Amino acid sequence: MDKSHCGSRNPLELSFESPFLRRCILAAYWLLILLAVPAWWRTTSIERLSLPTSQVLKQAKREIEFPLEIHLSSSVNGVDTGALARELERTLEHRLSRRLSVIPHGPEDIFVSSETGSYWVKLTQDVRQSTIENEILLHPWDIHDPIASSALTNSLAALLSPYTEQAHAEEREHVVSKYAPRFRIAFTLLNEDAASGRSALSWDIREALKYNILPVLKRLETLHNFTVESQVQYHAPLAFTPTTVSVDGTDVYGLTPEDLTVFVNSAEWTLSSGVTNDPVLHFLMFIPSASRRPLHILNDAGMPTGSHSFILPQWGGVVIHNPPFETEDNFYLSASQLDHVSSIFRLQLLSLLGVPRLPSGVKSTSSLSRWQIDALLRRRAQENVREAQQTLESIVKLVEQIENMPVGQDVKQDVEDALAALDQAFEAAALSPKLAFDHSARALTLASRAFFNPGMLALLYFPPEHRVAVYTPLFASATVPLVVAVVREVVAWRKQRKAAALNN
Amino acid sequence: MTLALKAIPLPLLLYVLGTVASSTPETFHEELTLRPLRDGKVISRFSFSTLLGGAIPRNPDVLDAGNTPQHYSLFPLGLGQVLREYAATELHLSLNSGKWEYDRWGYPDEQEVGTGAQLWAWIGDGGQATVDERWKGLRNALAGLFCASIGSLDDQRTTSPTLAFAPEGDLPAWPLPHHLRHATLPSENVCTENLTPFLKLLPCKGLSGLASLLNPHRLFDADWHGMSVHVSWRARRGVEVRLAFQAVFDPVRMSTDRKRDWSLQSIFDRTIPKACPIAESSRIAVELPKNEAYAVDPRPTSVQDGVAVYDTSQVNDLDVSLRWPLESVFSYPLDHPAEPLSQVSVQRTLKGTSQSRGQLSVSIANSLPSEIQAIYLETMPWHVQFYLHTLKIVVDGQARDDLLSDIAYTPPEPHGRPALLESVLTLPPNSTTHLDMEVMKSFLRYTEHPPDAQRGWDLPPAVLVNFTPGGRRQRLYTRTLLVDLATPDFSMPYNVIIMSCTLIALTFGMVFNLMTRKFVVVRLKKGEKASKEKAD
Known part of the structure; x- marks a missing residue:
């Protein structure tokens, strides 16, 4: 451009009209935007604390093991306890595929400690059948019997690891309820139709529970807390009509195996509780209406079976009670009349809670021996550990998959605490199954609390795209002049350089 | 002392709600x-x-x-x-x-x-x-x-x-x-x-x-x-x-x-x-x-x-x-019953057309020949606030502020707590008592409106507790009221966002352009200038 000095002043000569200053202004705008980006990013991003992923993955591969110790003593003359102990140790390790030790002792130094993890076996000639007395397994021993040791091995194997048997394993999988720190045990007397008469108007369940149920619950307190409740219902209609079968010329009513699956009419029977989330185990005593008696359970062939009770897996147990035929009036069920029913409830409760039965050929003087409780404790601890590991693993995976999922301090804390509790459980396994179980239960509670933390769902359905969309009218119209100015300056600068190159 | 007291009822208290002795x-x-x-x-x-x-x-x-x-x-x-x-x-x-x-x-x-x-x-x-x-x-x-x-x-x-x-x-x-x-x-x-x-x-x-x-x-x-x-x-x-x-x-x-x-x-x-x-x-x-x-x-x-x-x-x-065998068709009785069915009757209305102010008026008629003491209770969600100083009591055209005693008033807390007005009211015999009070209608937050905001808000009934001659407490409930609060146009937030974004973008663009625009003097040759002027 030619420099002429006539009339008005050239704006290019004004101090603020230099290209350098203009570029500085432009750069300042862009610098501001660039500086603001981290702040914007910080204020709008979701809190995602890092979880101890590697620890969780490492933890997930561990398996809990309980070392077992069997003390063997004998009051029978001529038994080489040392040799027998070695033999037992070898065969049991092979049978149960786990480490255990059998320690021989003299006949008199029996000492049962409350410390769990060690068990006493005494060979004796005083008993005819294997008996658990004061937590010591008294085993009859005949020196002349060549297979005596294999009988002992069988008993011990079944006592120490009852769930490896096929029948037990299946039952565990389907029937036993999942572990919960607190169970509600609800007993319900259901009259199909009390208005039609000859029905039970009340029952002395409180007294009946005292003998059969409460001792069991007391014994299982190491595993669960229980809340007991009971109610009576006077109108509990069935959702279907029982089939009629003729037995020995008389008509009886029957429930087919298909009927049993839909037996509980949850729409009409008020069984559910609205106050807590604790799982409930229901025990129902069903009294059929006077016009539908007797009611039997039919087998697959359609013939009545001798049994009048059944278990609904993980839900509860049902007993059908047919009052004596000559009953004329409404009646009251006394504790002694309920004795039979409550002993069935007791067996159902034990199955639902997964308490192992004593192996055949072994009896116990107390209602539940420590051998059984410990086996259950070990099993529950193992399950809890596995469940906690899986839950932690799924949290980590989920957080990895969903990028919008917030992870707060409480979730992180819970995960870390759960990991610590798992470590403690593994450490405690060597000391006592009870301690290991307590830690495993805590780990499970913490892990599930972290998994169900409501904070993790907070922004899941409100992604940042929405916010950006709302502010696009601002962002778009403000950015366009900025970008255009940059492009213009770049073009001007290149032109200048080209011109400078030509001049040179 | 307290320990001993607690120790005695504890076994009893454990038998709470449900553990009943068989007797x-x-x-x-x-x-x-x-x-x-x-x-x-x-x-x-x-x-x-x-x-x-x-x-x-x-x-x-x-x-x-x-x-x-x-x-x-x-x-x-x-x-x-x-x-x-x-x-x-x-x-x-x-x-x-x-x-x-x-x-x-x-x-x-x-x-x-x-x-x-x-x-x-x-x-x-x-x-x-x-x-x-x-x-x-x-x-x-x-x-x-x-x-x-x-x-x-x-x-x-x-x-x-x-x-x-x-x-x-x-x-x-x-x-x-x-x-x-x-x-x-x-x-x-x-x-x-x-x-x-x-x-x-x-x-x-x-x-x-x-x-x-x-x-x-x-x-x-x-x-x-x-x-x-x-x-x-x-x-x-x-x-x-x-x-x-x-x-x-x-x-x-x-x-x-x-x-x-x-x-x-x-x-x-x-x-x-x-x-x-x-x-x-x-x-x-x-x-x-x-x-x-x-x-x-x-x-x-x-x-x-x-x-x-x-x-x-x-x-x-x-x-x-x-x-009723003698009655072929039921005819609605048009006359008043010889003896009124209720001794006290209450009417409550909310007056005023504006969306910011209103007047609550309650009229209580006592048809008994004797004076009645009654408890008057008014609970209001905070959307409606009382001007307690405007409370007037009129009986037969005469102001009778002495009829109201023992006033307990809990002022409302916006977005938090309702108002509570409880007092003892004396109703003169065979007369109608009028209570009037001005109220202010609040302006609600955008998110506080119910789904059908145009319908208005239901206000809870007032309660009048009087003692029947037998000494029994009798609670009377007035009818509920409907209050019309100012409701916004619910598409408003988006309009505001768009509007303010446009304004900001306009201002920003102007300032930015002024600061970064290159001003140059364009000199036109004589002939160009002349032709341009001609064209103008």
Whole structure:
């Protein structure tokens, strides 16, 4: 451009009209935007604390093991306890595929400690059948019997690891309820139709529970807390009509195996509780209406079976009670009349809670021996550990998959605490199954609390795209002049350089 | 001292709600009262009461001892669990629909007739959970139990008017006091989904006994209907749960020949098929018309003071009917009754057309020849605020501010707490008292409006508690009001965002352009300039 000095002043000569200053202004705008980006990013991003992923993955591969110790003593003359102990140790390790030790002792130094993890076996000639007395397994021993040791091995194997048997394993999988720190045990007397008469108007369940149920619950307190409740219902209609079968010329009513699956009419029977989330185990005593008696359970062939009770897996147990035929009036069920029913409830409760039965050929003087409780404790601890590991693993995976999922301090804390509790459980396994179980239960509670933390769902359905969309009218119209100015300056600068190159 | 005191009742307190000695069993009583009215309507009221003999309300101090067993036979377990969990000593829940016409129907048998939902409870203090925490839990548990939206009776609706809602039973003498929580939800609708759980709490459900008459198709078609649950403790007897259902039927509307004759079959479309086998007492009481010819069928078990009583504890397919054989067509009585049905009548209105101010006016007529002392209670959500200094009381054109005494006023807290005005009012004989007060209508936040914002807000009924000559407390509920608050255009936020974004972008663009624009002098050659000027 030619420099002429006539009339008005050239704006290019004004101090603020230099290209350098203009570029500085432009750069300042862009610098501001660039500086603001981290702040914007910080204020709008979701809190995602890092979880101890590697620890969780490492933890997930561990398996809990309980070392077992069997003390063997004998009051029978001529038994080489040392040799027998070695033999037992070898065969049991092979049978149960786990480490255990059998320690021989003299006949008199029996000492049962409350410390769990060690068990006493005494060979004796005083008993005819294997008996658990004061937590010591008294085993009859005949020196002349060549297979005596294999009988002992069988008993011990079944006592120490009852769930490896096929029948037990299946039952565990389907029937036993999942572990919960607190169970509600609800007993319900259901009259199909009390208005039609000859029905039970009340029952002395409180007294009946005292003998059969409460001792069991007391014994299982190491595993669960229980809340007991009971109610009576006077109108509990069935959702279907029982089939009629003729037995020995008389008509009886029957429930087919298909009927049993839909037996509980949850729409009409008020069984559910609205106050807590604790799982409930229901025990129902069903009294059929006077016009539908007797009611039997039919087998697959359609013939009545001798049994009048059944278990609904993980839900509860049902007993059908047919009052004596000559009953004329409404009646009251006394504790002694309920004795039979409550002993069935007791067996159902034990199955639902997964308490192992004593192996055949072994009896116990107390209602539940420590051998059984410990086996259950070990099993529950193992399950809890596995469940906690899986839950932690799924949290980590989920957080990895969903990028919008917030992870707060409480979730992180819970995960870390759960990991610590798992470590403690593994450490405690060597000391006592009870301690290991307590830690495993805590780990499970913490892990599930972290998994169900409501904070993790907070922004899941409100992604940042929405916010950006709302502010696009601002962002778009403000950015366009900025970008255009940059492009213009770049073009001007290149032109200048080209011109400078030509001049040179 | 306190230790010793605590040590004695503890074993007793562990037997809380449900552990009853066999000598004090649970008993169940049911009753149906039918009352024909002058205007041809019939008031029916069902009352089912279950007494848990010897039980004591749960002391919140032992709330954490969770292992107490609960054994019930007649007492509803679902309700028992709620009472135990939240340690409520006394509880009253009512769900009503329609407005009760005190002038035409008289006082109701169940006095809780305020439109919508009302819940009040006396809760003992103590233990780990505070009263308000347990009140919240109680609300939510009852909401779940009765399928009603009483869970939304939150802090914005909760007040403590201790004068008007004194406990109806006894309160245990614990070292810590009891507190009242009261809340109303006038917009709650009552329907079948509330009746189904109600029936499930009854020992005979809806299948035998008087409860088999509770036919939802007819009950919810009635001119007025409402259900209520009352839990109270009587020191000498035990914990009593009373479930009640009240409905006002119009047999003239339901009949084909415009007669007011009715029977159980015509009202409920059902009869009683079988008696409830566990009811200690079961009866139907029919109030017989006075000074008229009537026929009642079948023959009542007994007639006392103009009330026919039927014993329904041994019954098979019972249908009770009341007919007026001399009347061919029912004609509505146009004259006033010789004796007013209610001694006090209340009218309450909200005046004013503006969306920011209004005037609340209440007129209370006392038709008795004597003076009446009454408790006047007004609870308002914070959307409507009282100007207490404008409160004026006028009787027969004369200002009588001396009639109002013992005013207790809790000012509202915006977005937090409702207003509560409770005072004692003296009503002069044979006169009408007018109360006027200016109110301010609040401006709500955009998110605080209900889904149908244009409809307005329901305001809870005012309550007037007067003492009947017998000394009984009689609560009168006024009708609910509807207040019209300023409602925004709900597409507003987006308009605001777009508008402000445009403005900011415009300003920014202008400033930015001014700062970065390159100004150059463009010199035109003479000829160009001339031609340009020509073109211009």
